[in-house]
Structure formats: C-alpha cells, structure tokens
Amino acid sequence: MLDVLLQPTNFFRALSERKPNLVAPFFIVVAAAVAASLGQALLTRLLPSPIPGGVAVQLVLALVGGVVGGMVAWGLGGLVVRLLAGPDSRAWEVYGWASVPGLLVGLVAIPLAALFPITGDLPPIPPLTDVEAFQAWQRAYRQLIWEATGFRILQGLGLLSALWSFGIIWSALKVLAPAKALVTTLVIAAISLAFMAWGLLSQR
Numbered sequence: 315m316l317d318v319l320l321q322p323t324n325f326f327r328a329l330s331e332r333k334p335n336l337v338a339p340f341f342i343v344v345a346a347a348v349a350a351s352l353g354q355a356l357l358t359r360l361l362p363s364p365i366p367g368g369v370a371v372q373l374v375l376a377l378v379g380g381v382v383g384g385m386v387a388w389g390l391g392g393l394v395v396r397l398l399a400g401p402d403s404r405a406w407e408v409y410g411w412a413s414v415p416g417l418l419v420g421l422v423a424i425p426l427a428a429l430f431p432i433t434g435d436l437p438p439i440p441p442l443t444d445v446e447a448f449q450a451w452q453r454a455y456r457q458l459i460w461e462a463t464g465f466r467i468l469q470g471l472g473l474l475s476a477l478w479s480f481g482i483i484w485s486a487l488k489v490l491a492p493a494k495a496l497v498t499t500l501v502i503a504a505i506s507l508a509f510m511a512w513g514l515l516s517q518r
Contacts, residue, residue: 318411319478330489333360340388342508346413347384349420350472351376357464361455364439364448375451375495388413390484394505395483398498399491408486415478419471432462469514476506 317325355376394404440447487495
C-alpha cells in the first residue's frame with residue numbers, strides 16, 4: 315500500500331503487467347467507507363439521538379451503512395472511470411486502489427473520534443409528532459456538530475485524502491489510459507467534491 319500512496323505511477327505500471335484482480339480494490343473501498351461511517355458514529359455518540367437503542371445500535375447502523383455505501387461507491391466510481399477512460403483503464407481496480415488515502419484517514423478518524431467525541435447542551439428530543447419542534451431540534455443538533463473542532467478536523471482530513479486520491483487516479487490513468495487521464499480525473503474530482511460540499515451543507 316505504501317507504493318500506491320507514495321509511488322502510484324510505478325505501482326500501476328507494475329499492476330498493468332498482472333492479471334486484473336478486483337478483490338483487494340473492492341475491500342479497500344468498503345473498508346474506507348466503514349471506517350468513515352464508524353468514525354462519524356463515534357464522534358457523535360454522546361449526543362442524544364432519535365434512534366432508539368443507544369450507541370450499540372448506532373454503531374451497527376454505521377457498520378451496515380458503511381458496507382452498503384462502500385459497495386455503491388465502488389460500483390459507481392468504477393463505472394464513471396470505465397465510461398470516461400475506456401476498457402483499458404482497469405477502472406474498478408484504479409478506483410479501489412485510489413481509495414487507500416480514504417482508508418488511511420478513516421483509520422485515523424476512529425481513535426480520534428473515540429477519544430474526543432462531540433459534547434454540548436441540547437434540549438431533550440421532542441416528540442416526532444411535533445414536526446416543527448423536531449425540525450428546530452435537528453437544526454440545533456447540526457449546528458452543534460458543525461461548530462465542533464473534531465468535526466472540522468475530520469472534514470479537513472477527508473478533503474486532503476480526496477485530493478490525494480485524485481492524484482492517484484491521475485497517475486494510474488497516465489499509465490493505463492493516458493489520452494483520457496486528465497479529463498477522467500477532473501470529472502471524478504468534480505463529482506466527489508460536489509458530494510462533499512453537499513454533505514457539508516446538509517450539516518448547516
């Protein structure tokens with residue numbers, strides 16, 4: 315994994331001489347998504363939640379959500395690379411290996427969130443039948459998370475890992491599909507950053 319992080323061009327040049335293998339790239343994307351989801355759940359575990367069952371249920375839901383989200387991300391991300399860069403791009407391998415920075419950040423996020431969870435004063439959760447009061451409580455909840463230092467740190471690390479991943483995709487496609495490397499990387503970056511921006515705005 316160090317090679318794909320630090321010497322991606324050499325890594326993918328060697329990869330191009332081997333038979334395609336989707337197992338490791340698939341598990342990298344899923345593991346990165348699971349780590350990110352668990353980190354988010356641990357970060358907010360001390361805050362009140364409308365989901366019954368406490369922290370254990372929240373962690374199980376985060377685990378399941380991470381697995382499903384990772385599978386979807388791998389499938390769609392690889393498909394975008396395949397459509398833009400062509401059949402020689404080894405799209406799903408490229409997308410999977412490019413998720414190594416995300417996995418690295420996720421493994422950092424889990425202990426960081428476990429040690430420094432978000433705390434703050436929130437009113438009791440109103441009945442779900444009181445729609446206006448519940449929406450006001452959700453706004454206060456999101457504002458508390460947005461202002462938390464831990465949340466800002468994890469978002470910053472996430473942005474850095476995304477930029478690192480774009481560099482890996484570009485390095486990979488320069489070897490595998492050089493004519494489409496720049497355009498494909500720019501499109502992947504635009505889509506990824508748009509989703510990140512949407513996720514941040516949803517916290518406001």
